[in-house]
Amino acid sequence: xxxxxxxxxxxxxxxxxxxxxxxxxxxxxxxxxxxxxxxxxxxxxxxxxxxxxxxxxxxxxxxxxxxxxxxxxxxxxxxxxxxxxxxxxxxxxxxxxxxxxxxxxxxxxxxxxxxxxxxxxxxxxxxxxxxxxxxxxxxxxxxxxxxxxxxxxxxxxxxxxxxxxxxxxxxxxxxxxxxxxxxxxxxxxxxxxxxxxxxxxxxxxxxxxxxxxxxxxxxxxxxxxxxxxxxxxxxxxxxxxxxxxxxxxxxxxxxxxxxxxxxxxxxxxxxxxxxxxxxxxxxxxxxxxxxxxxxxxxxxxxxxxxxxxxxxxxxxxxxxxxxxxxxxxxxxxxxxxxxxxxxxxxxxxxxxxxxxxxxxxxxxxxxxxxxxxxxxxxxxxx
Ligand SMILES: Cc1ncc(COP(=O)(O)O)c(C=O)c1O
Numbered sequence: 055x056x057x058x059x060x061x062x063x064x065x066x067x068x069x070x071x072x073x074x075x076x077x078x079x080x081x082x083x084x085x086x087x088x089x090x091x092x093x094x095x096x097x098x099x100x101x102x103x104x105x106x107x108x109x110x111x112x113x114x115x116x117x118x119x120x121x122x123x124x125x126x127x128x129x130x131x132x133x134x135x136x137x138x139x140x141x142x143x144x145x146x147x148x149x150x151x152x153x154x155x156x157x158x159x160x161x162x163x164x165x166x167x168x169x170x171x172x173x174x175x176x177x178x179x180x181x182x183x184x185x186x187x188x189x190x191x192x193x194x195x196x197x198x199x200x201x202x203x204x205x206x207x208x209x210x211x212x213x214x215x216x217x218x219x220x221x222x223x224x225x226x227x228x229x230x231x232x233x234x235x236x237x238x239x240x241x242x243x244x245x246x247x248x249x250x251x252x253x254x255x256x257x258x259x260x261x262x263x264x265x266x267x268x269x270x271x272x273x274x275x276x277x278x279x280x281x282x283x284x285x286x287x288x289x290x291x292x293x294x295x296x297x298x299x300x301x302x303x304x305x306x307x308x309x310x311x312x313x314x315x316x317x318x319x320x321x322x323x324x325x326x327x328x329x330x331x332x333x334x335x336x337x338x339x340x341x342x343x344x345x346x347x348x349x350x351x352x353x354x355x356x357x358x359x360x361x362x363x364x365x366x367x368x369x370x371x372x373x374x375x376x377x378x379x380x381x382x383x384x385x386x387x388x389x390x391x392x393x394x395x396x397x398x399x400x401x402x403x404x405x406x407x408x409x410x411x412x413x414x415x416x417x418x419x420x421x422x423x424x425x426x427x428x429x430x431x432x433x434x435x436x
Contacts, residue, residue, distance in 0.1 A: 072226030076379035078399050087111060089419050091395055098395040099423040101413040107269050107348045108418030109338040116339045117274030123330035134326040135315070141241055142332040149305070149339055151276065156283045156305035160314050161332070163324050165265050165292030166192040168302035170199065171318030172261070172290060173230065176310070178204040184218050186233045186241065190263060191403070193232050202230075209237075210244055212252060219256040229258035232355065235277035237265035237406050239412060243267075246277055253286055259279045261288045268295020270370050274342045274349035296342065299335040301327045352417040355424060362428035372413040373399075374431065382409035388434050394427045400418035 060325060062226045072078040073249045088111045091100045109115055122142070130138045143161055151159035162168035174198035177183055181202040185193060188209045205222060208214035215231065223229050231253050233244045244264050253260040266278030268291050277289060288310060293301035314321060342349065356370060365372050376382040382398035389396050389411070400409045411431070415424070 059131065075401075076383060077402075078272060078298055091421075093395070096393075098390065098393050099145060099419070099427065101415070101419075102395055102396040102397045103416065103426070104224050104266065104295035104353055104414050106368075106416055107294040107298065107338075107342065109296070109341065109417050110340070111418075112298065112338070115120045115298065115334050115337050115341070119330040119334040122333040123328070126329040126381060128328055128330070130188055130328050132325055132328045133322060137326070139169050140326070140329050140332065142329055142336065143312075143326075146332050146339070150303055151177065151251045152239075153343060153429075154283060154289055154305045154340065155279070155281060156289065156307075158305055158308040158311035159305045160318075160321070161293070161327070162302045162304070162318070163327060164292065164300065165224055165263075165290065165302035166293075167195055167320035167324060168290045168304050170196045170261060171199055171314060171320035172197050172288065172304050172306075173232075174319060175314050175317040176259075177228065177230055180226060181228040181230070182222055184215065184222075184258075185228065186237075186244065187230055188194050188234075188237050188405075189240050190234060190265070193234075193263060197232070202226075207231075209352065210242070211305050212245065212248055216227040216252055217247065219252065223256045223258065223317070223365045225428060228335075229253075229256065230261055231258050232261045232263070234263040234265065236369040236371065238371070239399060239410070240373055241367045241369040243271065243368050247279065250279070250284055250287055254284075259286050259288060265290040265295055266292075266369060269342050269349065270352065273346060293331075293338075297338045299338060300331045301335060301407040302321055328346055348417050352415065355415050355417060355419055355421075358421060359413070359428065362425045363413075363431065364428075374411040374413065376409055376411070377407045379409045382411060385431065385434060389427065390432060392427075392430045394423070394430065396427070396431075 084093050087347040089100050091098050147159040147161055162171055168242055169192040177200045179201035183197045183202045183204050184270055186209055187206050205218050207218050238244055250260050262277045264277040272278045289305040291303055293299045379400045386396055396411045399412045
């Protein structure tokens with residue numbers, strides 16, 4: 055049998071197996087503006103986007119982006135280290151560093167690339183990485199790219215982390231403990247301040263992925279220690295969720311930033327962000343810092359949805375669990391009939407037997423849609 059027919063067989067097997075498990079995915083063709091999306095000419099209120107503050111369609115942000123692309127064009131042409139570092143980067147990086155009380159900041163092409171670049175640069179063959187069991191795919195993938203030893207600790211468990219550190223830490227040169235401020239599929243918060251204390255006791259570094267925290271928790275500040283970022287903490291995040299633009303970042307001390315500038319493959323060997331995207335992120339961040347009203351509006355929407363759906367959440371993410379894949383798909387289809395687009399999240403994005411609907415709220419959702427969508431779902435499951 056030829057190699058190409060082997061590959062064809064393998065692809066067929068993989069696709070068939072996904073279909074049997076109700077885990078097969080297709081791309082849905084949509085056009086969208088804020089929380090309203092259109093599929094095949096029909097409008098839906100979407101709960102699928104992480105544009106938590108509606109900044110992706112903010113008029114002033116759009117105008118700013120428009121001005122910059124008229125001035126500087128669309129693409130950036132090359133990597134930051136090759137074609138030069140657009141001066142808009144400096145403004146954005148110092149603004150993020152300042153907001154996060156961090157010594158330094160480095161912007162990457164996306165949050166995924168920031169996570170890969172950081173972990174790949176920092177960790178080597180004589181190091182240990184401890185990951186929360188429910189960490190995002192980018193964090194697992196990043197850890198697997200290194201030659202470090204990888205261990206899992208139980209989700210948000212201080213005891214489990216302490217036990218792993220007690221057992222393994224002494225055998226390795228450096229140790230990186232990885233968590234998220236807000237977990238992307240469950241919406242729960244990590245006890246990152248306690249994790250940091252434990253890390254300090256064991257001379258470990260804590261990495262917190264703040265992708266779903268910035269703009270949402272702690273009055274929009276995201277993961278925060280009140281004062282300066284502790285010396286054993288590194289934050290990563292994205293510019294594509296509450297910031298409404300595109301890109302990612304790492305906040306750390308200047309020696310880590312220096313290392314990343316020299317060693318992070320995803321920074322060095324990938325084209326930098328288009329200037330208008332950086333400018334949009336910059337203005338959105340300014341709005342989050344200066345306009346507490348948008349963050350407060352999101353909190354009010356979260357409170358209203360909590361009451362309507364009867365689920366507690368400290369973030370803008372609400373999981374409604376069905377466990378079985380097909381049950382989650384059926385519920386999603388049912389909501390669609392009523393004009394609501396709520397994706398069914400299935401393995402491997404979430405662990406086996408924990409398929410769910412994932413509601414992602416935005417400050418620009420209207421109250422009626424929030425209440426009505428919850429009502430339709432509760433009627434369906436009762
Ligand atoms: C926790 C977490 N980290 C990182 C990312 C990746 O961010 P980006 O979309 O900017 O690549 C995501 C996005 O899905 C995420 O949920």
